[in-house]
Amino acid sequence: MTMINAYDTASAGALDPDDKTLIDRRARALGPAYRLFYEKPLHIVRGEGVWLWDKSGKKYLDAYNNVASVGHCHPRVVQAISGQLGVLNTHTRYLHEDVVAYAERLLATMPDALGHVMFTCTGSEANDIALRVARSYTKRQGVIVTRLAYHGLTEAVAEMSPSLGAFAPRGARIRLIDAPDTLRVPPQDQAAKLAADLGKAIAEMRADGIEPAAFIVDTIFSSDGLQPDPAGFLKPAVDLIRAEGGIFIADEVQPGFARTGDAFWGFQRHGLVPDMVTMGKPMGNGFPVSGVAMRPELVKDFGEKARYFNTFGGNPVAAAAGMAVLDVIEDEALQANASRTGAFIKEGLHDIATRRSAIGDVRGAGLFLAVECVTDHETNTPDAGRAGFIVNHLRENGVLISATGPGANILKIRPPLVLQRPEAQLFLDAVETAFAAADLRLAPSR
Template sequence: MSMANAYNADQDTTLGAQDAALIARRTAALGPAYRLFYQEPLHLVRGEGVWLWDTSGKEYLDAYNNVASVGHCHPKVVKAISGQLGILNTHTRYLHDSVVTYAERLLSTMPAELAHAMFTCTGSEANDLALRIARSYTKREGIIVTKYAYHGVTEAVSQLSPSLGAYGTETPRVAMIPAPDGAGTSAGEEGAKFAAELAKAIAALRATGIEPAALIVDTVFSSDGLFTDPVGFLEPAADLIRAEGGLFIADEVQAGFGRTGDAMWGFQRHGLIPDLVSMGKPMGNGFPVAGVAMRPDLIAEFGTKARYFNTFGGNPVAAAAGMAVLDVLRDEGLLENSKQIGGFLKAELETLCAKRNDVAAVRGAGLFLAVDIASQDGECTLDAARAIAVVNHMRANGVLISATGPHASTLKIRPPLVLQKDQACQLLTAISDAFDATA
């Protein structure tokens, strides 16, 4: 999946001399593990709001990026970061108001049961920390994830990220289950199916002598293809893992900070209170800020015996960035904007796609939407090659999206939360044009 929309030098015939030379330097300096998006990579030099510009001055509507979630280079976030950077930036072993104030503000958006916050720099580190806490608290090792999940790139959480591929990720301590697929007619039916798969995974772990420590899910199942509905389907699985002695970890890196429009957090859509919540990407709008919220009892022994320190996690500049993001979300009404513009976009996509025989489904919530691309034979066979063709056609015409799902056959639409209606209309036009051009 991660390779489907990547640049392939063997197929490229369009790169200019400047970009070709930069790619050669990049390969020589950075090695073979990195990837570039799109068949013709983007050489970006500037961003503002929902817009990005390349070296030639060409403008792109960014309908993919949830890192700059409140808009590229938002002036309030830039001001907060640069202002604090000019005063003090150190670590959490000194007293400083900002990390405490930020933790208080962040926790106030969550259920009261989640009363402690710990900070890291990346979502991978946040999930790594959540994993350590879960195993420390339960005195168990087994973790259950969905079949195409992505939870990070450290050695520990790459084992929870089957979407990265099999190399280096397989371990008997991790069991994989299918994600909810939205086929259930109700939350109860969908939840029962998911809980039944979880029960099988727990039994399989126990058959090898491993007890379950946690179920961790991205609460919108973005790498599995984006499954947000029916609302409430996660509750039976959360109840089951707890009944079996494990914890429920909500990975909110993708779903959090108002992305779905219905609530600040993806787990709130389902009426749940997780045991641990991991956060990342949009937390600092591009500045490295991430963290974990948790029930206090989970960290009591770990905090006493293992302690915790992260040189850059929770530093004053990171806290300033995080608080500025919370300010912008509140002051600009971005949860409501996500709900309203996302609802408009989804309805228009459904109308557009209903007229075609090459789209299998439209899904999502708020400003996180998915469109399954199918073959044109009316059989709804998912078509990854055409999905990637659509993505690259749109890129060539100034609109950026990506592809996701087990076969990379699902368009992934995830613009900054500041997207406005006229920009949503531009996105819809680009999708329609790409459908026609690739038919």
């Protein structure tokens, strides 16, 4: 959720007058909470596959947007949604085949222990209902998250989303621990450190009279700067929260649905079975659908006693959208493509890194990659200025990415899963050019 705000290169040129008018109207109507990417915002009017076009007809390679995961405006998804919209769009209090078939199909992608799935409309709602179920089941309130976690925007999940900053105050029931850090903690220590930190947080929480209900993480730690390695490091912490009577919630809103290539879900890379799995963003390729899968035992009491009903959640159109996305992932072998094309990009980035001391680390899984910009290889000090320059140089050059992490220095590369090798090569060439330009324009990295 860390944002690029003001990194435009001098070459960006003046704002189109019509865009200026639209930006003013936008600020008036939507108010100050709405931000735009880039100092000179992008006015995008069309999308197809991995491509976006702005109003002037300029074409951008989208290496950032994970919502349109099977490609912008994928015709099969468009057709599935449009078709169902014309036939029926009610809700889950009438019997309908599709929501059941979709639920079964989703559950088939998961370990058998996760026996039920409930549908919501956004990742925030999925995490919020997961929390409600977790607290109701454990009869406890405490939650442990990582230091720069993002789990959504409702009051209950905003208070456990420290990446939102101090204005969304951390709740009294929440404790923070360090995320793993590939660059600054030796790989062999990540698992033990995470579990030790979790143990300490639980002890501190208990000292305050709060019992731990859940440990929840984005299994690829996106807002913490992308921390995929070494796969498996999550296991001891998950074992610990269970030993302490809490449950483990895998937030798959970002890594889920085949993005990591080697697995359909991020948690599978860690060789574990969560108690609950929340999912969202790419689930309907832009249609608002999300959900939470869980061990049936967790929701038994809640399900029988709480009067739960989500008006739009799991309606026939949402089910059609979700099913079409699963169809496309399968029929176009997008998990294999994420693995193959992701590996090609990672290799290319590693190759660029051999020529650029500003690159402190290259990491990722599948088509979710990160490049850490640092001032030097000795101190690995985050270089947000350089990351911003790269993001904006790429944009001027027709390639969209972003920057994230505690130091806003980590390039976040997260293209639609349909990205193929020729576009991946275009992307690598643009990155090489951007780093070369940065060395000319900024103080060279040491």
